[in-house]
Amino acid sequence: MRHFAIVGSGPAGFYTAEALAKAYGDSARIDIIDKLPVPYGLIRFGVAPDHQSIKKVSGRYEKVAESENVRFVGNVAVGDAVSVEELRGLYDAVVMATGAPHDRKLGIPGEELAGVVGSAAFVGWYNGHPDFADLDPPLDAGHAVVIGAGNVALDVARILSKTRVEFEGSDIVGHALERLMGSSIETITILARRGPHQIAMTPKELGELGRLEEAAPDVDAADLPPAETDEALEDRGLAKSVGLLRQFAAEPQEKRKTVVFDFFARPLRIEGDGKAERVVVEETRVEGGKCVGTGKTYDVPSGLVVSCIGYSSPHIPGVPYDHAKGRYENDEGRIDEGFFAVGWARRGPTGTIGTNRPDGYDVASQIEEAMAVGSDGGKAGGEGLDSLLCERDVAATSFTDWRKIEAAEEAAARAGSPREKIVDPAEMLRILGH
Ligand SMILES: Cc1cc2nc3c(=O)[nH]c(=O)nc-3n(C[C@H](O)[C@H](O)[C@H](O)COP(=O)(O)OP(=O)(O)OC[C@H]3O[C@@H](n4cnc5c(N)ncnc54)[C@H](O)[C@@H]3O)c2cc1C
Known part of the structure; x- marks a missing residue:
C-alpha cells in the first residue's frame, strides 16, 4: 500500500488526487488535507459569487472525494496542527497544493x-x-x-x-x-x-x-x-x-x-x-x-x-521558498524526494482552474514513476495522521461533515440563492457537534 498526502483542497489538490486515485486504484490511500473545515479553495472563496456556473466544477471534485481510496481531512493547518516533516514521515509522497492566498x-x-x-x-x-x-x-x-x-x-x-x-x-x-x-x-x-x-x-x-x-x-x-x-x-x-x-x-x-x-x-x-x-x-x-x-x-x-496585482504562497516550515516568485522552490513540480508542489504553489498565481489539471496529472505521473503501482513503502499514512491529530485534540472534518455543513448552508439560503455560507469555522464545528 502507498500513502499520499495532498496539502490543499483547491483545484490543484483535487486534480492531483484524481490522477493518483486513477493510477493507483486500491493500492494507495490519498488524504487531501485543508486548513479550513470545508473544501474547494478558491472555487468557494475566490471565483466570483455571481459566476455560479464556474463553481459547478466542484461536482467533479466531489466524485474524487467520494472515491474509496480518497479522504478529505479538513480543519488541519499544515505547519501548525501538523508539520510538513511529520507528514513526510507518515506518507510516501507529500504534495503541496496550498495555492497563493496572500496579497502581493x-x-x-x-x-x-x-x-x-x-x-x-x-x-x-x-x-x-x-x-x-x-x-x-x-x-x-x-x-x-x-x-x-x-x-x-x-x-x-x-x-x-x-x-x-x-x-x-x-x-x-x-x-x-x-x-x-x-x-x-x-x-x-x-x-x-x-x-x-x-x-x-x-x-x-x-x-x-x-x-x-x-x-x-x-x-x-x-x-x-x-x-x-x-x-x-x-x-x-x-x-x-x-x-x-x-x-x-x-x-x-x-x-x-x-x-x-x-x-x-x-x-x-x-x-x-x-x-x-x-x-x-x-x-x-x-x-x-x-x-x-x-x-x-x-x-x-x-x-x-x-x-489586484497578484498573490504569493504561504511560508510553511520545511518547504523551501522562492522569494522572488512568491511560491515554493521546485523543479517542474518536484521539491525534493517524495515532495512536490502543484497549482499556484508550484507555478505562481496564473492560469485558469483548468490549468491546474495538467499540473496535477504531471506530478501524479512523476510519483508513479518513482513508486510503482502495487509497491509498499511501509508508511503509517492516514492512520498515523489520525493518531497525531487525536493526541493534539485537533477536530478534523471529513467529507461527510462537509456534506452536513453544505446542507445547513443550503437550508439557510435567502430566496434565489443557492446557499448562505457559514463564515465562522467555530459555527461549522458546532453544527457537527465537535
Ligand atoms: C478572485 C479570483 C477569481 C478567480 N476566478 C476564476 C474564474 O472565474 N475562472 C477560472 O478558471 N479561474 C479563476 N481563478 C483562478 C483559480 O481560482 C485558480 O487557478 C485555482 O483556484 C488555483 O488552485 P490551487 O489549488 O492551486 O489553489 P487554491 O484554490 O487557492 O487552493 C489552495 C487550498 O490550500 C489550502 N491551504 C492553504 N494553506 C494551507 C495549509 N497551511 N494547510 C492546509 N491547507 C492549506 C487553502 O485553504 C485552499 O483550500 C480565480 C482566482 C481568483 C483569486
Whole structure:
C-alpha cells in the first residue's frame, strides 16, 4: 500500500488526487488535507459569487472525494496542527497544493492606510472566507480605485457595481451584500499601468461590464491604439477584449455608476489623513512592452483602494521558498524526494482552474514513476495522521461533515440563492457537534 498526502483542497489538490486515485486504484490511500473545515479553495472563496456556473466544477471534485481510496481531512493547518516533516514521515509522497492566498504588496507609500486592501482580502470578504469576515471595507466614499488589469480587477469592479437584483442567484455572503447595498461608491476607477493591448482581461468578464443595470464602462478613445494594430494580436481572446473596449469608447452609456478604465496609469502613492483619500498616479507610456513613467502626475480620489496585482504562497516550515516568485522552490513540480508542489504553489498565481489539471496529472505521473503501482513503502499514512491529530485534540472534518455543513448552508439560503455560507469555522464545528 502507498500513502499520499495532498496539502490543499483547491483545484490543484483535487486534480492531483484524481490522477493518483486513477493510477493507483486500491493500492494507495490519498488524504487531501485543508486548513479550513470545508473544501474547494478558491472555487468557494475566490471565483466570483455571481459566476455560479464556474463553481459547478466542484461536482467533479466531489466524485474524487467520494472515491474509496480518497479522504478529505479538513480543519488541519499544515505547519501548525501538523508539520510538513511529520507528514513526510507518515506518507510516501507529500504534495503541496496550498495555492497563493496572500496579497502581493504594492510597494508604494500609503499602502498601510485604512481603506487600502488587497484583492485576496476583499474577494475573501464577499465570498465568506473566515480570515476576512471582519474586513469592514470603507464603502462610504464616492470613489473607489481598483489597481490591476486582469479578471480579478474586473470581478471587484463588477461586485462594487451590481444591484440587489443582479446578485440574485449568487452566493455572495449576506454580510457583504447588505454592506454593498448601502455603498455610496459611484465611480470605480480601474488603474492599468499599460495599455489596452497589454490587458489580461477576458472577453466574457469584460463584456459583462457593458451590460450592468446601474453601471457603465467609461473608456477614453484616446487610450486605444490604432484599430489596424489589433490584427497583429496573436491572442484572439485579447483581440476580442480590445474590441469590447473600442465598443465601450464608441457607445458611451449614461448610468448612475461609472467604471472608468484609466490606462497608462501607475500608482505612485496613496495619500490621506489617516485613511485613503486619493491615489497619486503617474502617466506612463509603453516602450517595447514595458511601462515607462512620463513624470506627469494627477490625483484620483479614492476612499477604498483594492489592489489586484497578484498573490504569493504561504511560508510553511520545511518547504523551501522562492522569494522572488512568491511560491515554493521546485523543479517542474518536484521539491525534493517524495515532495512536490502543484497549482499556484508550484507555478505562481496564473492560469485558469483548468490549468491546474495538467499540473496535477504531471506530478501524479512523476510519483508513479518513482513508486510503482502495487509497491509498499511501509508508511503509517492516514492512520498515523489520525493518531497525531487525536493526541493534539485537533477536530478534523471529513467529507461527510462537509456534506452536513453544505446542507445547513443550503437550508439557510435567502430566496434565489443557492446557499448562505457559514463564515465562522467555530459555527461549522458546532453544527457537527465537535
Ligand atoms: C478572485 C479570483 C477569481 C478567480 N476566478 C476564476 C474564474 O472565474 N475562472 C477560472 O478558471 N479561474 C479563476 N481563478 C483562478 C483559480 O481560482 C485558480 O487557478 C485555482 O483556484 C488555483 O488552485 P490551487 O489549488 O492551486 O489553489 P487554491 O484554490 O487557492 O487552493 C489552495 C487550498 O490550500 C489550502 N491551504 C492553504 N494553506 C494551507 C495549509 N497551511 N494547510 C492546509 N491547507 C492549506 C487553502 O485553504 C485552499 O483550500 C480565480 C482566482 C481568483 C483569486
